[in-house]
Amino acid sequence: MPLPEHPEKIANLSSEELEGLDEVIYVRPDTGASFSLNLTAAAVLDLCDGKRSRTDIAGIIAGGTGGGTDMTRVCDDVDTILKQFVDCGLIRAAD
Amino acid sequence: MPVTDLLIAGLSIRISCSAQACSEGIAALTALFERAAFNGEADLRYSIVQDNNSAHLFCNGQHIWGSEEAGEVVAAFEWALYSRTIDALFPLYLSMHAATVGHQGTTITIAGHSGAGKSSLCTAALLAGADYFTDEYSLLDKQGRITPYPRALQWGGESHPAFPLPCMRDSGLFGEGRYDFTGRDGQHIVSLLWHPVRLAREPAALKLLLLPRFDAGASGVDMQPVARSQALMELAEEMHHKLPVLERLRELHRRIPPDTTIYRIVFSDVHRAWERVEKLLPDC
Incomplete structure (x- = not known):
């Protein structure tokens, strides 16, 4: 399945940041399946609002990591994360 | 009466x-x-x-x-x-679908769905002289301790591929009981009950959490550390209480001691698997 250009987090996804773990656990409302994401992946998921493009998301993540970031690499990393979100059913295409 | x-x-x-x-x-x-x-x-x-x-x-x-x-x-x-x-x-005690034994000063909880091998590992541990807490209902309190729930170990028939009857009987580590009844399809069902003689009587802090997976095709024993978050997600599936998933995760995270060692163990031979677990105990 190709990556959506404007990814959108599925509705009613519940989440919990468990103290001291530096990870966020998400639970899909339809299946009850749970997924653990590190804080960077969780930030990417939060940015998936159906309006931002993948490039927008990569730009925001790169901005958060400070100057001198290789944008091509950040875009690739974000796409890798988004691919996993698609496989887990955490995002859908808004477009 | x-x-x-x-x-x-x-x-x-x-x-x-x-x-x-x-x-x-x-x-x-x-x-x-x-x-x-x-x-x-x-x-x-x-x-x-x-x-x-x-x-x-x-x-x-x-x-x-x-x-x-x-x-x-x-x-x-x-x-x-x-x-x-x-x-x-509940909520004083949270019950996990897990076996627990105490061995060499370590409280070991073995959690998993039916067929994962938790009862087999538990039986192997008892044959090695472990103290019995439970084979099915591990009661986790708010201090991270497991409280004994020593129900009789139960076999769904009169034999077990890994534990021949003479081995169980001659060990001196089990008493024996049974009851039988007729199932819905008219089949005669025998429930063989084992009563371990070495019983834990006091709560003990959880130290080692094992997530077993019996795999008849496995060539040896594979033990790998598991991230706490992954273990929490799997354990949330093994709770006896009907709570929303996030609430299960919160409860487990609050109660399981942060220094608990967590391993996944994949095995085909339960006796070799238990030997591997025993080697791990000094580090727990």
Whole structure:
């Protein structure tokens, strides 16, 4: 399945940041399946609002990591994360 | 009417049985729980009474089951005993679908769905001299301790591929009981009960959490550390309480001690698997 250009987090996804773990656990409302994401992946998921493009998301993540970031690499990393979100059913295409 | 008073994690339970045909099975099922005489009314009151040709099970006055076949009423009693005690003990105790043993100073909880190999690992541990907490209901308190829930170990038949009967009987580590009944399809079902003689009586802090996976095709034993978050997600599937998933995760995260060592163990030979676990214990 190709990556959506404007990814959108599925509705009613519940989440919990468990103290001291530096990870966020998400639970899909339809299946009850749970997924653990590190804080960077969780930030990417939060940015998936159906309006931002993948490039927008990569730009925001790169901005958060400070100057001198290789944008091509950040875009690739974000796409890798988004691919996993698609496989887990955490995002859908808004477009 | 013969009466038995039990204490399970502070919960008082009174069992009255006047149905002679049920008494042996009920005694075998409850043999390992702590006996305690208490005054006043018990928290849970079970009675099994004979009425003409049928035996009837009641809990706190509510009719649960009735049958002409004693074994069927014993099976209903077993289910009602476990499910109602677990419900009554929550939220003081959170019950995980897991076996727990104590060995060489380490409390080991083995969690997994049916067929994952937790009861086999538990039996191998007991044959190695471990103390028995439970094979099915690991009661986790708010201090991260496991409280014993020593129900009888149960085999669904009279043999086990990994543990020949003479090996169990000659070990001197188990007493034995049984009850049988006719299943829905008319099949005669034998439930063989083992009573470990080395029982843990006090709560103990959870130190080692194992997530087993029996794989008949595995060539050896594979043990890998598991991230706490992954373990929490898997354990959330193994709780006996019907709570929303996030609430399960929160409860587990709050209660499981942060220094708990967590491993996944994949094996085909349970005896070799237990040997690997024993090698790990000094580091826990």
